[in-house]
Amino acid sequence: MFKTIAIIILSVTFFGILFFILVRNALKKRLDALVEEEKRKSNNFD
DSSP, X not given: OHHHHHHHHXXXXXXXXXXXXXXXXXXXXXXXXXXHHHHHHHHHHO
């Protein structure tokens, strides 16, 4: 019983951390792309 609960908790934790890292990296790439786009737009107006 305890072994099963421990396996479930560990697997949920592992997949939660993995999902968090993937989402964080995707958002970081998107944010970096938006910042670069804004820099290019602001440089065109100077």
